[in-house]
Amino acid sequence: MTTVTHDESPYAPPAEVGEVELYHPKTFIGKYIWSQDAKVIAVQYAITAIGVGLVALVLSGIMRLQLGFPHEFSFINPSNYLQFVTMHGMIMVIYLLTALFLGGFGNYLIPLMVGARDMVFPYVNMVSYWVYLFAVLLLMARFFVPSGPTGAGWTLYPPQAILPGTPGANWGIVLMLISLAFFIIGFTMGGLNYVVTVLQARTRGMTMMRLPLTVWGIFMATILALLAFPALFVSAIMMTLDQTLGTSFFMPALVSRGEHLGYNGGSPILFQHLFWFFGHPEVYIVALPAFGIVSDLISVNARKNIFGYRMMVWAILAIGGLSFMVWAHHMYVSGMNPYFGFFFATTTLIIAVPTALKVYNWVLTLWKGDIHLTVPMLFAIGFVFTFINGGLTGLFLGNVPVDIPLSGTMFVVAHFHMVMAVSPILVVFGAIYHWYPKVTGRMLNDTLGKFHFWVTFIGTYAIYYPMHYLGFLGVPRRYYAMGNSVVIPDSAQSLNAGITIAALIVGAVQAVFLYNLIWSYFRGKPAGGNPWRATTLEWQTPETPPKHGNFGPELPVVYRWAYDYSVPGAAEDFIPQNQPPAKTPGGPEKTLEKTLDAAELGPQKLDASGMPKPVGG
Amino acid sequence: MVIVVGWLVRPTLNVKPWVEQRPVKDIDGDGALRLPTIKVGLGVFLTVATSLFALLISAYHMRMMAADWVTLALPRVLWLNTAVLILAGVAMQWTRSAAQWGQIDNVRLGLIAAGILTFSFLAGQLWAWQQLNASGYFVRNDPATAFFYLLTALHGLHLLGGMWVWGRTTAKVLRGVEVAKVRLSVELCAVYWHYLLLVWLVLFAVLLHTHT
Numbered sequence: 089m090t091t092v093t094h095d096e097s098p099y100a101p102p103a104e105v106g107e108v109e110l111y112h113p114k115t116f117i118g119k120y121i122w123s124q125d126a127k128v129i130a131v132q133y134a135i136t137a138i139g140v141g142l143v144a145l146v147l148s149g150i151m152r153l154q155l156g157f158p159h160e161f162s163f164i165n166p167s168n169y170l171q172f173v174t175m176h177g178m179i180m181v182i183y184l185l186t187a188l189f190l191g192g193f194g195n196y197l198i199p200l201m202v203g204a205r206d207m208v209f210p211y212v213n214m215v216s217y218w219v220y221l222f223a224v225l226l227l228m229a230r231f232f233v234p235s236g237p238t239g240a241g242w243t244l245y246p247p248q249a250i251l252p253g254t255p256g257a258n259w260g261i262v263l264m265l266i267s268l269a270f271f272i273i274g275f276t277m278g279g280l281n282y283v284v285t286v287l288q289a290r291t292r293g294m295t296m297m298r299l300p301l302t303v304w305g306i307f308m309a310t311i312l313a314l315l316a317f318p319a320l321f322v323s324a325i326m327m328t329l330d331q332t333l334g335t336s337f338f339m340p341a342l343v344s345r346g347e348h349l350g351y352n353g354g355s356p357i358l359f360q361h362l363f364w365f366f367g368h369p370e371v372y373i374v375a376l377p378a379f380g381i382v383s384d385l386i387s388v389n390a391r392k393n394i395f396g397y398r399m400m401v402w403a404i405l406a407i408g409g410l411s412f413m414v415w416a417h418h419m420y421v422s423g424m425n426p427y428f429g430f431f432f433a434t435t436t437l438i439i440a441v442p443t444a445l446k447v448y449n450w451v452l453t454l455w456k457g458d459i460h461l462t463v464p465m466l467f468a469i470g471f472v473f474t475f476i477n478g479g480l481t482g483l484f485l486g487n488v489p490v491d492i493p494l495s496g497t498m499f500v501v502a503h504f505h506m507v508m509a510v511s512p513i514l515v516v517f518g519a520i521y522h523w524y525p526k527v528t529g530r531m532l533n534d535t536l537g538k539f540h541f542w543v544t545f546i547g548t549y550a551i552y553y554p555m556h557y558l559g560f561l562g563v564p565r566r567y568y569a570m571g572n573s574v575v576i577p578d579s580a581q582s583l584n585a586g587i588t589i590a591a592l593i594v595g596a597v598q599a600v601f602l603y604n605l606i607w608s609y610f611r612g613k614p615a616g617g618n619p620w621r622a623t624t625l626e627w628q629t630p631e632t633p634p635k636h637g638n639f640g641p642e643l644p645v646v647y648r649w650a651y652d653y654s655v656p657g658a659a660e661d662f663i664p665q666n667q668p669p670a671k672t673p674g675g676p677e678k679t680l681e682k683t684l685d686a687a688e689l690g691p692q693k694l695d696a697s698g699m700p701k702p703v704g705g
Numbered sequence: 706m707v708i709v710v711g712w713l714v715r716p717t718l719n720v721k722p723w724v725e726q727r728p729v730k731d732i733d734g735d736g737a738l739r740l741p742t743i744k745v746g747l748g749v750f751l752t753v754a755t756s757l758f759a760l761l762i763s764a765y766h767m768r769m770m771a772a773d774w775v776t777l778a779l780p781r782v783l784w785l786n787t788a789v790l791i792l793a794g795v796a797m798q799w800t801r802s803a804a805q806w807g808q809i810d811n812v813r814l815g816l817i818a819a820g821i822l823t824f825s826f827l828a829g830q831l832w833a834w835q836q837l838n839a840s841g842y843f844v845r846n847d848p849a850t851a852f853f854y855l856l857t858a859l860h861g862l863h864l865l866g867g868m869w870v871w872g873r874t875t876a877k878v879l880r881g882v883e884v885a886k887v888r889l890s891v892e893l894c895a896v897y898w899h900y901l902l903l904v905w906l907v908l909f910a911v912l913l914h915t916h917t
Contacts, residue, residue: 208742280753283749284742284746295717295720297722314756315752318753321757325855329851335848337851353771353774358764361764398720398722405718648722651723
């Protein structure tokens with residue numbers, strides 16, 4: 089039991105006008121096209137990512153049509169089915185989720201939340217977006233080249249990816265690899281900005297441990313991406329050379345269609361190691377920003393401080409570190425040494441510890457909270473459910489003896505869609521509903537939002553729960569059609585048809601969301617500066633939407649952490665991070681009437697966990 | 706290593722933000738690390754580049770362990786190239802000191818010398834490619850040759866990227882700007898050159914270690 093006075097730092101004089109010189113554009117093009125304002129770049133990233141994501145959504149609908157109703161649709165044949173699978177996976181994982189979380193939310197939120205005027209290298213930031221757009225255009229161009237996009241699966245395993253017989257083995261795969269290389273170059277430019285801005289451009293009083301968890305999540309995910317993407321970059325270059333110049337990095341000597349190919353001595357397993365050295369951290373590149381954002385959504389809407397802030401930060405760091413030590417659990421079926429598999433199974437199970445810690449902390453934040461079931465909160469709670477479900481099947485698959493029989497089946501598809509498709513996308517939706525008022529100045533429609541949530545949430549369960557069962561039955565993934573099998577009952581086909589219907593409904597309902605985005609931009613309820621009554625700095629800007637430069641003539645000074653909700657004795661149930669303490673030694677006067685009256689609060693007892701005890705509790 | 710890193714970041718991460726008390730004078734300084742932002746940016750970029758080269762080297766090692774590995778006769782000119790790159794690094798370091806002392810004439814001289822030496826290195830690398838090609842290695846198409854070309858090409862491209870910054874800095878110096886305006890650029894160039902020299906020494910050692 090320690091007795092401490094509550095929280096905030098003593099009064100500090102406000103920051104002078106920021107020294108940062110911003111380039112203020114005069115023309116429309118300078119302001120909205122070649123913009124160096126991180127907020128505009130964020131919107132550019134978001135619109136591009138969502139646009140390309142819609143293409144991937146349509147592709148998944150086509151795949152489901154084929155699986156649910158085989159042989160009904162003549163425009164789907166085995167080879168373009170594989171091309172759709174590949175495009176769907178690649179777009180969703182890299183060009184949608186990575187770009188949206190880091191390029192979209194990262195660009196918008198980092199400068200605002202740390203109290204900076206802009207990213208530290210605005211020009212590089214602008215180039216980052218245009219390189220990303222170029223990568224997207226290259227990706228889309230693959231639909232129009234001879235023999236179409238590659239059908240190698242999103243993992244692009246050689247040798248099959250560049251052998252004749254695989255769809256798109258010429259142009260398709262080369263454009264795919266070059267597009268990935270450009271994506272990585274563009275991302276590195278953006279990533280340097282995100283990391284250095286968090287390290288260097290925090291406003292006065294904003295220590296690392298006062299950062300909102302959203303920033304922590306994006307920051308750590310960016311570090312992971314900066315370290316992991318080079319592995320994909322290297323393998324993309326090496327495979328491009330294999331395809332175009334006939335080198336043998338990954339291609340062994342082999343005979344294809346009775347013909348000796350010119351390759352000699354390459355190692356396909358080497359590709360798998362490089363790919364998954366990127367591929368596993370990629371899961372956390374997508375998950376960590378989602379973790380951070382969900383923490384903030386839950387804390388704001390439960391009107392409670394996040395439970396165990398320090399643990400949350402440490403868990404983010406631990407997950408980041410461990411995520412580089414588990415990659416080979418994607419390769420149990422590659423014939424690896426059993427001891428090797430044992431090692432990776434162990435690290436995989438260990439990573440569940442910090443992850444579970446985060447889940448407990450979210451639940452404990454909800455515990456006895458003043459819960460407001462707003463649309464962002466619904467999505468955040470939906471995420472916690474879905475993430476637990478997907479995470480549990482991850483524990484199954486992390487064990488070698490369970491993974492080997494299941495790894496070729498729909499069980500895996502169900503697992504990774506639950507954990508890294510549905511979960512992050514629920515957070516994306518929640519975050520859009522949460523920050524849209526700041527971006528546009530208008531609220532999204534609440535009724536449409538709730539409809540969107542319930543159909544999406546229940547619908548995804550209707551899709552992926554039965555899919556686990558299909559996996560247990562042995563229904564293989566990646567197959568164009570099941571054919572006749574003695575082990576798989578006919579009822580599996582009926583289940584597949586049901587899944588397809590659910591998937592089409594969920595897909596169609598996203599139109600409501602898009603309609604809401606557009607309608608609310610013009611007709612939505614004006615939001616005001618801080619509609620959610622949140623503490624973090626982006627809600628304290630003088631204008632909404634914030635102007636270029638974010639804050640007024642003076643940068644805010646931060647006096648407290650981001651989670652002062654329902655502080656006992658405070659006039660309101662939230663205290664913004666930049667609100668000075670009421671009475672402090674040396675402070676000139678009482679500034680705002682909302683201020684926490686320190687005399688009234690008095691010395692406060694903390695319980696063992698360091699949490700202030702609620703009044704009367 | 707984990708323990709060392711943990712000990713280093715402990716003062717940052719082991720605080721309780723909800724009970725924190727800190728004097729006013731500290732608030733002033735905790736907004737940022739006390740380093741120029743662009744230097745931190747370069748540091749982060751070098752970390753990314755390290756990840757790239759480390760992955761390539763480990764890929765090379767993994768491939769080497771396979772039974773059918775064929776070694777490569779390294780062209781002797783690589784030794785000369787290494788010496789030239791070391792000299793370029795020395796020239797950059799000398800330029801850096803000259804910039805510290807404000808001797809603009811020496812900065813000009815040093816930058817030009819470093820540039821010529823770096824171009825010589827790159828030309829020498831191309832010559833090495835030419836030699837390998839002439840002795841039939843490119844056609845032989847084995848992983849050792851492919852890795853050699855890939856590693857040297859990526860290293861050379863990084864150096865070319867550095868030459869772009871070098872070009873801008875040198876142009877400024879030739880236009881006669883005062884030394885304070887280029888001091889930081891020169892320092893960044895020097896750090897980058899030392900880094901690429903180190904990478905080359907490691908790559909060269911790996912290649913030497915594995916030939917014959």
